[in-house]
Amino acid sequence: MRRLSGEIDRPVSFALIQVDADPNLWREQLDLSAAAHQAGSRLHPQIAARPFGMMIGFRGHHAFGHRPTYRRIKAQCGRDELAQRLADPAVKAAILAEKDLPIDPTVLFDGMSAFVQHALGRLYALGDPPDYEPTPDRTVAAIAAARGEDPLATLYDLMLEADATAMLMLPLFNYADGNCDAIREMMLHPAGVLGLSDGGAHCGMICDASYPTFLLTHWARDRRRGDRLPLEYVIRKQSRDTAQLFGLTDRGTIAPGKKADLNVIDMDKLTLHPAAMAYDLPAGGHRILQGASGYTATIVSGTVTRRDGVDTGARPGRLVRGAR
Numbered sequence: 605m606r607r608l609s610g611e612i613d614r615p616v617s618f619a620l621i622q623v624d625a626d627p628n629l630w631r632e633q634l635d636l637s638a639a640a641h642q643a644g645s646r647l648h649p650q651i652a653a654r655p656f657g658m659m660i661g662f663r664g665h666h667a668f669g670h671r672p673t674y675r676r677i678k679a680q681c682g683r684d685e686l687a688q689r690l691a692d693p694a695v696k697a698a699i700l701a702e703k704d705l706p707i708d709p710t711v712l713f714d715g716m717s718a719f720v721q722h723a724l725g726r727l728y729a730l731g732d733p734p735d736y737e738p739t740p741d742r743t744v745a746a747i748a749a750a751r752g753e754d755p756l757a758t759l760y761d762l763m764l765e766a767d768a769t770a771m772l773m774l775p776l777f778n779y780a781d782g783n784c785d786a787i788r789e790m791m792l793h794p795a796g797v798l799g800l801s802d803g804g805a806h807c808g809m810i811c812d813a814s815y816p817t818f819l820l821t822h823w824a825r826d827r828r829r830g831d832r833l834p835l836e837y838v839i840r841k842q843s844r845d846t847a848q849l850f851g852l853t854d855r856g857t858i859a860p861g862k863k864a865d866l867n868v869i870d871m872d873k874l875t876l877h878p879a880a881m882a883y884d885l886p887a888g889g890h891r892i893l894q895g896a897s898g899y900t901a902t903i904v905s906g907t908v909t910r911r912d913g914v915d916t917g918a919r920p921g922r923l924v925r926g927a928r
Contacts, residue, residue, distance in 0.1 A: 616645075616647055618648075619800050620800075633649060634795070634796075638795060648797045648849060651800060654778070655778045657776040658776065658806075659771040659810065660771060660772045661881075663683070663890075664892065665809055666759075671704060684767075723774055728742045730772060732877075734876060739782075740782055759772075769880055771892070788831065797849055811891075811893065824838045843857070864905055865905065867902055867903070868899070869898060877894060877897070880894070
C-alpha cells in the first residue's frame, strides 16, 4: 500500500483494527503508516470509533435460531405475536431444553446460533442509552453468574427486554483489552482517519451509521473509563480531515466561500438511542438502524434538510464526482 500510494500519488486508506490474537499489532501498523508519510506516501489507517462486531437479538441473529420450538413459532407468527409467544414461560422452557437442529452449510450464516452460544463471555448487554464501553460484569456470562442462572437462560431474558427488540453487542475487534483505550490511541494518530463503517453488506447484524453521534457523545462528553477527546478535535476529524482526504476542498470548514453544509447540535441533549431492526428493504429485507436526538438542524448547501430530527423533504445535495 505504501508503494502503491507513492506510484499513483494518491492517498490510500486501509482498515486498522485491534485483533484478539495479536492485541498490539495495530501499533506496528501505525508506525509503518507514520514512516510512509515521512517518505512521501499518503497512507491512512481507517479507524472504527468503537468496538467492532455484531448486534445480537431476537429480531436478528441469536443463539436459539436452530431450536425446533423457536423455528415453529417464528413460522406461525408475525413479529409482534412472536414477541408475545417468546415471553411465555412454557415456550422459553421448551426452547432452552432443546438441542439445535443441524447446521446447513449451504445457508449463509447458518452457524451463527452455535457461534453465539459459545461467545457468552464476550457478549455484552448495552442498556438504554447504549454503553459501548461496557465493563466485564455486563457480559451475559457475568450477569448469569451474579443471578445464579444458566447463561443461555439469562441471554433469553436479556433479549426479551423492550418487547423482544433488545440487542446485545458481540465485539469481534477493538475490544481485546475490555476498554476503548486502544481506539483512542488510534484516533489520535495524525495519519488516521475516522471510518470503517459498514456500508450495507451486513446490515442485518451491524450498524455503524451512528459513529458520528457516538464520537460526539462518548468521546467528547460522556466517557468515564478513561480520557476523552476534545470536542473540536472530534469535529475536525469528521469534517475537515475527511474532506481533505477525498480532495473535497470546497467543504469541511466554516469559512467564506465554502459549501454551507452544517449541523446545528444541542450537545446537552445529544443522545444515541438503542439500535433497532427495521423492515423496509426490498423483498422483506431488514436492516439495523440507530436513531439519535439533539440535532437541531442539518443544513446542506444552505438549505435545512432535517429539523429536530424530522426530514423536511428538501434535497439540495448533488452527486459529487472526484476532487473539487
